[in-house]
Amino acid sequence: MHVHRPRSPHRSRLTAAGVLLAALSLLLTVPGTAQAAASAxxxxxxxEARLGMGVVEHDGQGALPPEGLAATTEGVDVSGHQGNVDWPALWNSGVKWAYxxxxxxxxYQNEYFGQQYNGSYDIGMIRGAYHFATPDSASGAAQANYFVDHGGGWSKDGKTLPGVLDIEWNPYGATCYxxxxxxxxxxxxDFTNTYKARTGRDAVIYTATSWWTECTGNYAGFGATNPLWVAxxxxxxxxxxxxxxxxxxWQYTSTGPIVGDHNQFNGAYDRLQALANG
Known part of the structure; x- marks a missing residue:
């Protein structure tokens, strides 16, 4: 005959504590749970996204380019992250163009855009504007129009570079949006066609080879029309x-000596002027 024995209250508390500890351990070791919450x-x-924001995380931070590269022109890119920029200091350091x-x-519109865009122009730089793409938030055409309507246009004044489509790692979620x-x-x-229709210029495409390979399948169809800015x-x-x-x-570092990410235009200054003039 089986005799039922009441469970010890002490034993019940220990069992419950053990279950709780096991659950916590599982949560901390199963991919996509605690780690996903932390990354979010x-x-x-x-x-707050900006040009090259994902490069260090995904491609690593390397050394500065070697000295003495022939026929290159130094540039910088900035965003609201830099605030008011000291353009005379950058100009005196040898920077001749800016995005x-x-x-x-x-x-989103950069609240420092006026100081940065006009300040670079006033000091003598050839400058242009860029758009950080978020393909999960609106169509390419809608974002191209928004860009042109808020500073991303182009004029043939010899000082304005064609607009840039910054298409790279998604800092807000899934890598390929x-x-x-x-x-x-x-x-x-959709973006580049709309930008061309609005401005008469082919947008520059800023990207990294690793992202482009993963998210477009290494598509080759833009090379004949859109200049490449590689990170x-x-x-x-x-x-x-x-x-x-x-x-x-080429964006070669995010740790410039003064401010912003630093870049090299692949050519002498007169070729940079030619790009500005179209």
Missing amino acids: DDRPARG VKATEGTY GLSQSAMVDWIR RYAEAPGTLPAGWDFHTM
Whole structure:
């Protein structure tokens, strides 16, 4: 005959504590749970993204380029992250061109855009504007129009570079913004076609080879029309995305001696002027 014995209250408390500890241990070791929550907490606020924000995290931070590279012209890119920029100091250090973040998505305008865009022009630099793309928030056409309407236009004054589509790692979520490779190519084409229709210029495409390969399938169809601004923080630009035989600009570091990310235009100053003039 089985005799039922009441469970000890002390034993019940120990069992419950053990279950709780096991659950916590499982939460901390299963991928995509605690780690995902932590990474979500680390995400910047919408609007804070900037050119090359994901390069260090995904491609690493390398050395500055070697001295004495022939026929290059030094440039800088800035965003609201830099605030008011000391343009005379940059000019005196040898920087001759600049790109300034104008917009992001269809929801953000750089609050320092006037000081940065006009200040670089006033000191003598050839300058242009860039748009940080968020393909999960609005269409390519909508974002191109927003960009042109808020500082991303172009004029043939010899001092204005064509606008830049900054298409790279998503700092707010999924690397490829939840788009398939073919959908990403369509989104980029929608943006570049709209920008060309609005301004008469082909937008520069800023990207990194690793991101482009993952998120577009290394699509080769933009190389014949859109200048390439490649991001790689190392001693050489390395392998370029498919379709481009050469880079027009190279972002080589995010740790400039004064402010901003530093870049080299792949040519002498007169070729930079030619790009500005179209």
